[in-house]
Amino acid sequence: xxxxxxxxxxxxxxxxxxxxxxxxxxxxxxxxxxxxxxxxxxxxxxxxxxxxxxxxxxxxxxxxxxxxxxxxxxxxxxxxxxxxxxxxxxxxxxxx
Numbered sequence: 001x002x003x004x005x006x007x008x009x010x011x012x013x014x015x016x017x018x019x020x021x022x023x024x025x026x027x028x029x030x031x032x033x034x035x036x037x038x039x040x041x042x043x044x045x046x047x048x049x050x051x052x053x054x055x056x057x058x059x060x061x062x063x064x065x066x067x068x069x070x071x072x073x074x075x076x077x078x079x080x081x082x083x084x085x086x087x088x089x090x091x092x093x094x095x096x
Contacts, residue, residue, distance in 0.1 A: 009074040
């Protein structure tokens, strides 16, 4: 099973964190559940976040991405894939 790692960053340090089960493509639902446990509001999920999550399997939300005021500098999410499939980089420098 894959997981979503949610980190609340305050002054460049992890203040709170939580890991929740998450299947690929269900990151919004997993994030919503994690934020309920952390008692935080849901951020606006923009096209920028879709692109970053698709490409890097991680993205970050700044206070501007929240409708409500938040007391942290960044909310980061990382998709942790527990399957044995390896992703290949499209960078030609990694061809070897």
